[in-house]
Each structure stands twice: as structure tokens, then as C-alpha cells.
Amino acid sequence: MGNYRLIIAILLFFITEIIASIPSKAKIDSSSRLYIEAETGRYRIFHGLALENSGEPWYYATYSSEQIKLLKQWGLNVVRSGFHWHMVESSPGQYNESYIQDVVDFVSTLNESGVYVIMDMHQDLWSPLFCGGHGIPSFDAHPYNTSDYKRGGKKAYPLPVAEPKYDPSGNVINCQDVLGGLFGWATGYVTYSTGAAAQRLYDNDGGILDRFGKFWQLIASKLKQFPNVLGYELLNEPWLGNVPLSAEEFVPVNPHWNLWFPGVADKGNMKKLYETLHSYIREVDNDTIIFFEPATGGNFLDGFHSGFEEGPGGPGYNDKQALSYHVYCLGVDTKKASTFLQEVIANLSVASCDLLDDFLYDNRRDDVQRLSMAGFLTEFGNAGRGYVAEDIIDFATSKMDDFLHGWTYWYLTPDPNNLNPFEIKSLARPYVHALAGIPIKMNFDTNTRVFSLVYVPSDNETTFALQSEVFVSEYYQYPTGFETTMVPADSLKLTYDKTTYMMYWTHTTAAKLATEIEFTIQPKPTA
Structure with a gap:
């Protein structure tokens, strides 16, 4: 009898440990x-890393068991896992089941390891249709079907950033002129075609927004079973829309003339986008937190308050929606600026960057308080090495402690061969x-x-x-x-x-x- 009781006690201990290691569904x-x-x-408070594959060949980026073990050794309990609509939906209504299964398997692995996950529909430069882009499927990323946007037109890609040059098949071949512009790779956003493509999504032109909603609905239906899914981040750094890029467009008769003004895109384009996606997701998953960002994210518009008056589900969903945001000290954190501008800004004192970031963080804290919801810093850092980078990370993480907001750092890949990467002194x-x-x-x-x-x-x-x-x-x-x-x-x-x-x-x-x-x-x- 004594041995029997001992065995039962040991089994109960291990069962308790297993249960304790499995995440519990989070709300706000x-x-x-x-x-x-x-x-x-x-x-719960969350500290973690961002994970995303934005290179070719396209695949769903994951961590090995050794990398997850290292993640937990650093004390990190959440992964912001980037994935791409264009990889899920290969043609209208046709879904890549293998890619989706990779997503599900990774979420399941993280769940078993006691790690939470934020699913980030990650886009940069909008679509593979544009130089270096990813996120939106090419078949839903075309600008307007007018002569202006076609070859030889006054708004053909990549105008006005660069005059297009083509190979014999009609593909743009001077992408280096786009990605090496004044704002580095981000210069690609200020093309006529990218802005028009974004506006078409927000306006549901040709049913694009509905297809985006069905994509998110499919993902939510697959992942809602996992208690470690902290939330769905609807769209990474959404572009403003069809912003005016010339003096002749910057007139009140243009319905988009004021999109460059702070908060305008949030009130209009982002509101339409997020409310539609919220409706599709809530048809299949009414529990998981929805994360939504102000327009563009992590740039000069963060110097102003967001234009949101409520979350996409309205105040009744404030226990299931949160404002996610990014903060970068331009030229130091992101390397988006030109070489000359990088040198100028990088030579400024650390205190100047802290002063700027402090202002940006406080803006987002105020937005969160005004909206009466939770906040989450889903990107910051990317500052290279050295004392400036260390200070930026320390400053950001200390600020998040003050706010009691969670964060995911961009960008660090756990490497079992490098147990002491530069950033870990600050992140752990x-x-x-x-x-x-x-x-x-x-x-x-x-x-x-x-x-x-x-x-x-x-x-x-x-x-x-x-x-x-x-x-x-x-x-x-x-x-x-x-x-x-x-x-x-x-x-x-x-x-x-x-x-x-x-x-x-x-x-x-x-x-x-x-x-x-x-x-x-x-x-x-x-x-």
C-alpha cells in the first residue's frame, strides 16, 4: 500500500507540473x-521575441526545441510569430494547406512548451508584387486598373521614387533604386502603386477586404483551440492608403488629400479595415484578443496620438482587444534612413534618442488610457550593437515596466551556439x-x-x-x-x-x- 501511495503521489506531482506548464487562455x-x-x-506580463521570415524561398519560420529551450532560459514567455497572407492563399479561395499546417504545428509546439504566441500577419512594402515586399497576395495587390498605373503611365511602379526599368518580360529590374532611397527599404511605400493597392484593400475594391477577412477567419478557426494564442495582430504597420505624392494631388477635391495628417488614416482606412476583420474573426472565435496598430507604425506619425476613438469591436470588447504599437528612434534603431542621415542621427547623444523615444512611448500610453484598453509593444530595438543600442533596449524595457505593458523585441534569433548574444543582458x-x-x-x-x-x-x-x-x-x-x-x-x-x-x-x-x-x-x- 505504501508503494502504491508513493506512485500515486509521484504521478500527481508530474501531472501538476505538466498542467502548470501549459498556458492558460489570457484575456484583459x-x-x-x-x-x-x-x-x-x-x-500575466509578457516579454518575448519577434519571429518572421521575409526572405526567399518563402517558408514559415519556426524555432527548434533547442531554440525554445534557450528562449525560456532567457525568461521570455511569448513569441510574435509573423506569417503571410500571400503564403496562405495561393490564388483566390485556394489555400496552402501545407503552410497552414506548419503554422498550426508551431503554435502547438509552443503551447506544449508553455510559451504564448501572437500571430502577426506581417507585411512590409505590401506585397511580393512590389520590390522586396511580402504580405498581401499579388492577385489582390494591384493598383487601380487605369492607364496611369500601367507601363508608360505617369504613376507606373516605382514612380515617383524612380523611373521604372524593365526586363524583356516586363518586370521591374531597378529595385535597388527603390530600396536604397532616402528612407532605405521603407522608401518603397511612397510609390503611387503601393498607396493605390493599400487603398483598394481598405475600400474593399473587388472584394479584397472580404477575402482578407476570410483568410483571418480561416486562421482563427485553426488556432482558437490553443490556449497559448495570446492574440491575432491583424496587420503589421499598415500603410496609410492612397496618399498624395505630388502637389497636384494635394488638394481638397482629392478624397485622400489629408491622409498624411496624423490620425486621419486611423479614423478612416484603419477603422474600416479592423472592424471588418473583427467581424470575420468573431464569427468563429469570440475569445482571443485582437491586436490592432495605428497606421504605419514606428515612424514619424508616432509623434502624434492615434486617431482611434474605440477598438474595432467597440468598448464592449475591451477585454478582448488591445492597441499594439512600435517605437523606433529613426536612423539609430531601424537603419531606415539614408547613409548620410544615419551618420548624422547616429552621432547624436544617447540622451537625445531617449528624449524622443520617451515622447513616443508616452503618446502610446496616453492612447491606451484614453481607449480604456490594454497596450502591447510588439516591435522595438533593431539598434545594432554598442552602448547606444544597449541604452535603447534598457530604456524601452524600463518604460514598459512603468506601463506594465508587454513587449516583443525585434530582432534576435536564439542560437544554441551563442548563449550570450549582446541583447540578452538587457532582455533577460x-x-x-x-x-x-x-x-x-x-x-x-x-x-x-x-x-x-x-x-x-x-x-x-x-x-x-x-x-x-x-x-x-x-x-x-x-x-x-x-x-x-x-x-x-x-x-x-x-x-x-x-x-x-x-x-x-x-x-x-x-x-x-x-x-x-x-x-x-x-x-x-x-x-
């Missing part, structure tokens, strides 16, 4: 605007994975290595009894060890796993009397 707490586990009521910072209470303040001082957390313990008896989880890396942050303090004293029963760098705790009876609990980690003094 409407009062705090923070992410919460739908089943348990524990609060202490933070809450799951908390049996409402986080009020969270901060990690990158100079002193002091981590502090203030939270209100849950008033729900069941949630109050659950385990909290905080990532604390001895390897990356506390090589000499660390010490902990708590107020009230003895309110938390702590354990630490040196193999996973996870700090666990449960509340003691002393915590029941506390209105707030303060928890601090600091480096152990050297002898």
Missing part, C-alpha cells in the same frame, strides 16, 4: 487594463510571469540590478492561494547571488529553481492582512 481585465488568465485570475531582466494579485508597480534598475514589485494580493480566495512566478536570472543579472526582502515580513513563502531561474511563491496568512505587498530583489554583496 477591463478595470486594470492588464492581461489576466481567464481560468485562474492570475495576472527580472519580471512577473504570473501573479496572484494585481501588479501596481514593477521596476528593474539596470545600474543597481535592484528589482522591485508592488502588488495587491487577490481578494479571491482561490486565486489568492495560487502560486506566483517571477523570472530572476542569476546567470545574467545576479552572478554573485541575490537577496530578497518583503513587506509585510513573512508574507510570502519563497522557492527558487536554479535551473529555470524562476522564483515561486505562495501567500502566507500574513498576506491576508496586507493591502499591498512589496517584494524586492537585490544583488548579494560581494565578500
